[in-house]
Amino acid sequence: MGEFAPGGPPTGQSVLPRRRSLLAVAAGLAATAVAACGEPQAARPRPVQASTPVQASTPVLEDVSQRPVVPEKLPAVPSKAQLVTEFSGRKPVEWGLDVTGVVSKTASTHAVLTFDACGGPHGSDCDQRLLQTLRKLNVPATLFLNGRWIKANPGLAADLAADPLFELGNHGFQHRPLSVSGRSAYGIAGTSTAGEVYDEIMGNQEAMEQLCGKAPRFFRAGTAYYDDVAAAITRALQLVPVSFTVNGDGGATFPAPTVAAEVGKIGVGQGAGQIVISHFNQPAGGTAEGYARALPGLLDRGVTFAQLGDTLTL
Numbered sequence: 315m316g317e318f319a320p321g322g323p324p325t326g327q328s329v330l331p332r333r334r335s336l337l338a339v340a341a342g343l344a345a346t347a348v349a350a351c352g353e354p355q356a357a358r359p360r361p362v363q364a365s366t367p368v369q370a371s372t373p374v375l376e377d378v379s380q381r382p383v384v385p386e387k388l389p390a391v392p393s394k395a396q397l398v399t400e401f402s403g404r405k406p407v408e409w410g411l412d413v414t415g416v417v418s419k420t421a422s423t424h425a426v427l428t429f430d431a432c433g434g435p436h437g438s439d440c441d442q443r444l445l446q447t448l449r450k451l452n453v454p455a456t457l458f459l460n461g462r463w464i465k466a467n468p469g470l471a472a473d474l475a476a477d478p479l480f481e482l483g484n485h486g487f488q489h490r491p492l493s494v495s496g497r498s499a500y501g502i503a504g505t506s507t508a509g510e511v512y513d514e515i516m517g518n519q520e521a522m523e524q525l526c527g528k529a530p531r532f533f534r535a536g537t538a539y540y541d542d543v544a545a546a547i548t549r550a551l552q553l554v555p556v557s558f559t560v561n562g563d564g565g566a567t568f569p570a571p572t573v574a575a576e577v578g579k580i581g582v583g584q585g586a587g588q589i590v591i592s593h594f595n596q597p598a599g600g601t602a603e604g605y606a607r608a609l610p611g612l613l614d615r616g617v618t619f620a621q622l623g624d625t626l627t628l
């Protein structure tokens with residue numbers, strides 16, 4: 315996915331049917347992408363520019379820079395100025411992986427697998443073997459994409475957006491821990507003001523909205539660290555800040571047997587609801603092999619999996 319099928323419409327069609335066919339394919343592609351981002355299948359397709367030239371042999375993708383603004387979703391999200399005014403005087407009292415307002419577990423009977431793509435010089439690869447395992451076993455997952463990873467992998471990002479097995483979430487613009495006072499985690503400097511929190515979230519939100527055709531509903535900060543004010547800011551921007559229950563791959567550092575053991579702890583039925591964090595941007599690590607070992611046994615035990623959007627609502 316992510317590009318048009320080769321060949322296009324049958325030869326002998328007039329220019330108009332060919333144009334309609336391409337536009338229909340474009341609309342269908344957009345609708346599929348929307349579905350992968352948590353929108354029902356019947357969601358409206360993206361508008362396609364009527365003036366877009368269509369050439370006989372070259373598929374034409376929509377020029378998103380020319381796309382009209384969709385007005386109905388803009389008024390509800392506060393502007394940066396409004397948000398700074400509301401939050402700049404608030405002092406955080408919590409800092410960590412599980413602070414007030416952050417979701418780390420759901421009430422669902424399903425487990426939620428989440429995989430992050432953190433981007434940056436050492437984090438912009440893609441673990442295709444892991445994705446193949448999920449697809450082969452038909453196990454849904456929620457993928458958190460950082461802005462740097464999307465910029466490095468536009469085609470892959472489009473593929474993932476178009477795959478209904480995956481739901482995409484926002485993993486930040488620069489992969490910074492989310493703080494209003496400059497706290498850091500694992501040596502990574504966090505944001506230091508409400509305005510920087512806004513930039514970290516919304517800097518990637520806009521790119522993901524273009525990718526998915528709809529604003530993502532879930533956000534995970536770089537390192538998954540938040541303070542409580544930053545978590546409240548995330549909510550004010552109509553995103554659910556997400557942490558995790560089970561650390562499946564230790565930041566992609568665990569060897570495969572450890573990944574398999576940690577993921578293998580996922581429970582069944584009532585009391586499940588775990589959110590498992592792992593990574594799909596480190597193919598040299600043990601994550602793919604660990605999941606390949608663990609998932610068949612979990613499925614045999616009756617563990618069921620769902621995307622985050624199927625277990626949480628805003």
Ligand SMILES: [Zn+2]
Binds near residue numbers: 430431485536
């Ligand atoms: Zn990350």
